[in-house]
Amino acid sequence: MDEAASTGPESDAAPAGKSAPDSDVLLEMDNVTLRFGGVVALNGISFALRKGEIFGLIGPNGAGKTTCFNAMTGVYRPTSGQIRFQGQSLIGKKKHEITRGGIARTFQNVRLFPEMTALENVMVGADAHFKTSVISALFRLPRFWREEREGRAKSMELLRFVGIEHRAGEVSRNLSYGEQRRLEIARALATNPTLLCLDEPAAGFNPAEKEDLLGLIRKIRDTGVTVLLIEHDMRLVMGVTDRIVVLEFGKKIAEGTPAEVRDNPAVIAAYLGVPTDAA
Numbered sequence: 001m002d003e004a005a006s007t008g009p010e011s012d013a014a015p016a017g018k019s020a021p022d023s024d025v026l027l028e029m030d031n032v033t034l035r036f037g038g039v040v041a042l043n044g045i046s047f048a049l050r051k052g053e054i055f056g057l058i059g060p061n062g063a064g065k066t067t068c069f070n071a072m073t074g075v076y077r078p079t080s081g082q083i084r085f086q087g088q089s090l091i092g093k094k095k096h097e098i099t100r101g102g103i104a105r106t107f108q109n110v111r112l113f114p115e116m117t118a119l120e121n122v123m124v125g126a127d128a129h130f131k132t133s134v135i136s137a138l139f140r141l142p143r144f145w146r147e148e149r150e151g152r153a154k155s156m157e158l159l160r161f162v163g164i165e166h167r168a169g170e171v172s173r174n175l176s177y178g179e180q181r182r183l184e185i186a187r188a189l190a191t192n193p194t195l196l197c198l199d200e201p202a203a204g205f206n207p208a209e210k211e212d213l214l215g216l217i218r219k220i221r222d223t224g225v226t227v228l229l230i231e232h233d234m235r236l237v238m239g240v241t242d243r244i245v246v247l248e249f250g251k252k253i254a255e256g257t258p259a260e261v262r263d264n265p266a267v268i269a270a271y272l273g274v275p276t277d278a279a
């Protein structure tokens with residue numbers, strides 16, 4: 001059996017990405033433990049994301065999914081273990097360095113600038129990538145105007161890509177909830193990520209909106225961006241991901257294709273709240 005497709009707690013011990021040639025690995029979590037006082041939010045987690053895949057991170061409430069994102073994006077520093085992105089350690093890097101390095105994320109709760117227009121919200125994301133110095137911005141040097149123009153055009157293109165270009169001039173608090181979630185994705189894409197991490201992007205969506213979101217996630221992957229998805233809706237995760245890791249109480253309990261994970265007794269037990277040996 002393919003190593004990466006192995007399921008069950010014993011696969012914890014396998015070095016992350018062992019089954020994939022190194023050049024295929026984009027991000028590697030290597031035996032990562034993260035404690036908050038007495039709480040072990042992540043307990044020796046290892047897995048690897050491959051370039052170009054849609055990877056699901058699932059598990060019951062409090063399993064450690066968001067903490068994983070926070071460790072990858074420099075919000076929290078792991079207590080021990082290593083996180084590598086394109087072969088480089090992320091440990092100790094600042095959030096903005098990680099963003100510039102190619103990892104973008106959205107949050108569980110919408111975090112937009114409510115009084116800014118949709119277009120301006122995306123331009124803030126694009127700004128993170130431009131090189132305008134304070135001097136150039138203060139004195140409105142030609143470079144500033146060029147980058148402003150480019151940022152605006154690129155942001156409009158991203159609004160079109162996520163399907164809300166008709167809302168470009170509207171302040172973001174007036175957008176519907178679904179539009180706001182799409183806007184967050186556009187803003188994250190404006191940083192030109194290699195890896196996009198989506199934290200429960202479908203929360204609060206109806207079935208039709210979820211279906212649309214699946215289309216958008218696939219479209220993002222088709223542009224070459226690797227996608228890491230935290231999601232509670234099992235159907236959505238199963239329908240869009242190439243591979244999945246399941247966490248429970250900070251431990252990895254399974255890893256594999258959607259079909260393998262769905263049939264794994266430990267996963268079924270975790271979701272139904274049944275002890276593993278009783279499943």
Ligand SMILES: Nc1ncnc2c1ncn2[C@@H]1O[C@H](COP(=O)(O)OP(=O)(O)OP(=O)(O)O)[C@@H](O)[C@H]1O
Nearest residue numbers: 036039040041059060061062063064065066067068
């Ligand atoms: N800043 C923090 N301080 C203390 N404990 C924390 C902190 N952040 C997370 N935790 C704890 O770490 C554990 C994992 O939380 P985390 O938010 O990563 O889980 P999750 O899988 O994302 O859950 P949910 O699906 O509910 O969002 C939980 O026990 C949580 O209470």
